[in-house]
Amino acid sequence: MPSHVHEALIELFRQRPALAAELLRGQLGVAMPSYAHASVGSSDLTDLTPTEYRADAVTVLTSGDAPVGAVVIEVQLRRDPAKRWSWPVYLTTLRARLQVPVVLLVVCPDSAVATWCAASIDLGHPDWALRPVVIAPDRVPVLTDPEEAVGKPELAVLSAMAHGAGIDGDKVLSAFLAGLRALSDDQANLYTDLVLMTLPAAARARLEELMSTGTYEYKSEFARRYYGQGREEGRAEGEARAVLGVLEVRGISVPDAARERIMQCLDLEQLETWVRRAVTVSTIEELFA
Numbered sequence: 707m708p709s710h711v712h713e714a715l716i717e718l719f720r721q722r723p724a725l726a727a728e729l730l731r732g733q734l735g736v737a738m739p740s741y742a743h744a745s746v747g748s749s750d751l752t753d754l755t756p757t758e759y760r761a762d763a764v765t766v767l768t769s770g771d772a773p774v775g776a777v778v779i780e781v782q783l784r785r786d787p788a789k790r791w792s793w794p795v796y797l798t799t800l801r802a803r804l805q806v807p808v809v810l811l812v813v814c815p816d817s818a819v820a821t822w823c824a825a826s827i828d829l830g831h832p833d834w835a836l837r838p839v840v841i842a843p844d845r846v847p848v849l850t851d852p853e854e855a856v857g858k859p860e861l862a863v864l865s866a867m868a869h870g871a872g873i874d875g876d877k878v879l880s881a882f883l884a885g886l887r888a889l890s891d892d893q894a895n896l897y898t899d900l901v902l903m904t905l906p907a908a909a910r911a912r913l914e915e916l917m918s919t920g921t922y923e924y925k926s927e928f929a930r931r932y933y934g935q936g937r938e939e940g941r942a943e944g945e946a947r948a949v950l951g952v953l954e955v956r957g958i959s960v961p962d963a964a965r966e967r968i969m970q971c972l973d974l975e976q977l978e979t980w981v982r983r984a985v986t987v988s989t990i991e992e993l994f995a
C-alpha cells in the first residue's frame with residue numbers, strides 16, 4: 707500500500723502538471739522544449755505485453771495541438787532494484803507512443819535514496835545508459851519570499867515539505883501560507899493538508915500556530931483518506947529507523963535486502979522486538995531469528 711508521503715507528492719504533480727518541467731528547467735538545469743501547455747498524461751505505460759507498467763505520474767508538454775515533450779515522474783521513498791528495469795521501459799514506451807523526447811524525474815524525500823536513484827543504468831547496448839534526473843530535499847530551493855510563493859505556490863509546497871523544519875523554517879512556512887492566497891479554497895486546503903502530513907511534529911505545530919486557526923481540521927478527501935494511515939506509518943518508520951540506528955552505532959553490517967525489510971515493516975510490535983534485539987545481536991541474521 708502506498709504511503710501517505712508517496713501519495714502526497716504524486717498529488718502535487720497532478721495538481722500542477724507544469725511543475726515537473728519547471729523543476730527540470732529551473733532547479734536541475736535540464737533543457738526542455740518550448741511548450742504552451744502542460745497536462746496530466748496516462749500513467750499506464752504497458753505496451754503489448756502481459757506485464758503491467760504504471761508510472762506514478764506523467765506530464766505531457768504540448769505546443770498547439772501537438773506534443774513536444776513529456777516527463778515521467780516517479781516518487782521514490784526507498785531503494786527498489788526493480789526500478790532499474792522498469793524505468794527504462796517507462797521512457798521508451800512513452801517516447802514511442804508520443805514520438806517526442808521524454809525525461810525521467812525521480813522525486814526523493816531522502817538524500818541517501820536520491821543518491822542511489824541517480825546512479826546510471828547501463829542498458830547493455832554500447833553508449834546507451836539512463837541517468838535518472840533526481841530531485842532531493844537539498845535540490846529544492848528554500849523559498850522564503852511571499853511574493854514569489856504567490857506566483858509559484860506548488861514550489862512553495864515543496865519548499866515547505868523540504869525545509870519547513872530547517873533553520874529558515876518560519877520564513878519558509880510563512881511564504882507557503884502566502885502562496886495559498888491566490889488559490890481556490892479547495893486547492894489551498896489540499897496543499898495545506900499535504901504539508902501538514904509530511905512535516906515533523908514540531909514544524910507541523912508551528913505551521914498550525916502560524917495559521918492561527920486553532921486545531922486544524924483535515925478538510926480534503928485526500929487527507930481524510932491518508933492522514934490516519936500516515937500517522938500509523940509514521941510511527942512504524944520511526945521505529946524502523948531506531949532499529950537501523952542501533953545497528954549502525956554497534957557496527958553491525960546491514961545488507962540492502964535487510965534494510966528494505968526493516969523499513970517496509972509496518973508491524974509496530976515486530977519493530978519494537980527488533981529494537982530490543984538490536985542492542986545485543988552480533989549479526990543481522992540474529993536480529994531476524
